[in-house]
Amino acid sequence: QAKSEGRGNLRFFDPVIQARLEERIALESELRLAIERDQLELFYQVQVDENDRLQGVEALLRWRHPVRGLVPPAAFIGLAEESGLILPIGHWVLETACAQLLAWAGDARTAQLSIAVNVSARQFRQDDFVQQVGGVLERTGAPPRRLKLELTESTVLEDIESTIVKMKALRAFGVRFSMDDFGTGYSSLQYLKRLPLDQLKIDQAFVRDIIDDADDAVIVQAIIAMSHALGLEVIAEGVETREQQQLLGQQGCRFFQGYLFGKPVPLDELAQRLR
Numbered sequence: 664q665a666k667s668e669g670r671g672n673l674r675f676f677d678p679v680i681q682a683r684l685e686e687r688i689a690l691e692s693e694l695r696l697a698i699e700r701d702q703l704e705l706f707y708q709v710q711v712d713e714n715d716r717l718q719g720v721e722a723l724l725r726w727r728h729p730v731r732g733l734v735p736p737a738a739f740i741g742l743a744e745e746s747g748l749i750l751p752i753g754h755w756v757l758e759t760a761c762a763q764l765l766a767w768a769g770d771a772r773t774a775q776l777s778i779a780v781n782v783s784a785r786q787f788r789q790d791d792f793v794q795q796v797g798g799v800l801e802r803t804g805a806p807p808r809r810l811k812l813e814l815t816e817s818t819v820l821e822d823i824e825s826t827i828v829k830m831k832a833l834r835a836f837g838v839r840f841s842m843d844d845f846g847t848g849y850s851s852l853q854y855l856k857r858l859p860l861d862q863l864k865i866d867q868a869f870v871r872d873i874i875d876d877a878d879d880a881v882i883v884q885a886i887i888a889m890s891h892a893l894g895l896e897v898i899a900e901g902v903e904t905r906e907q908q909q910l911l912g913q914q915g916c917r918f919f920q921g922y923l924f925g926k927p928v929p930l931d932e933l934a935q936r937l938r
């Protein structure tokens with residue numbers, strides 16, 4: 664709610680809106696310093712197969728703020744995208760995940776694990792994104808096949824031709840791709856067929872009600888059948904109960920992620936579990 668006093672002169676008088684604006688500005692300037700102040704951290708959530716065997720992890724960003732505490736991505740990713748800060752932050756995430764992959768590569772118990780990294784649309788759209796990823800892989804020495812990039816439907820559909828070119832170039836390094844939050848966007852089968860994907864990730868919104876909602880169960884079944892017809896692996900996210908896992912398993916899903924197997928945890932907690 665703003666009152667206009669002559670051309671181009673907006674004055675905000677709603678104290679709630681004013682406070683929100685100030686909060687946003689404060690958050691942005693703090694986020695700008697978060698990398699150099701070493702406040703960003705990757706949490707890791709396990710991904711398992713049908714026998715509960717560990718296949719890999721998803722890296723999930725957290726901001727360890729001295730006053731605000733542990734800030735979840737929902738509270739700052741949007742802001743990071745709008746301000747452009749997602750570019751250095753996304754780069755930091757890639758570097759950190761790849762350094763972790765290298766650390767795991769030397770140990771037989773962890774060498775097979777993959778790390779899935781979320782890539783935001785703005786990050787992927789950069790002209791030099793392929794070179795950036797190539798540079799990070801080269802500098803860190805991480806095994807490219809263990810790096811899985813998670814893209815969303817809206818990211819890939821923004822410019823499908825250039826998406827395909829970039830994905831192919833990254834696949835040439837060995838990098839793999841998962842389509843995150845699948846089912847919430849608008850990809851047509853025509854597009855799906857053309858994208859060089861490895862995996863579809865069923866959005867947790869469908870998994871949540873799969874036991875009680877027959878429609879969701881049918882949608883999930885269709886996603887799994889379609890994925891397999893296209894030669895794609897399927898993983899379900901947000902799996903919280905054995906019942907959900909069983910139903911998904913009956914429908915042919917073989918990979919799972921969710922609180923049932925573990926919440927996202929800091930590296931040292933994951934390391935304990937790996938021992």
Ligand code: C2E
Pocket residue numbers: 708722723724735736737740753756780781782783813843844867900901902903920921922923927
């Ligand atoms: P996402 O990639 O779809 O990640 C899954 C989210 O679901 C994570 O939330 C995870 O903690 C949560 N989750 C996992 N299992 C369960 C479960 O069983 N039940 C429920 N209720 N939730 C579960 P988180 O960590 O808060 O991340 C939220 C979103 O933030 C992510 O959604 C992703 O879109 C974004 N994000 C996280 N890290 C990054 C990053 O490094 N870069 C970018 N661009 N986005 C990120």
Ligand code: MG
Pocket residue numbers: 721781813843
């Ligand atoms: Mg994800």
Ligand code: MG
Pocket residue numbers: 843844864866867900
């Ligand atoms: Mg997701």
Ligand code: MG
Pocket residue numbers: 844
């Ligand atoms: Mg999501």
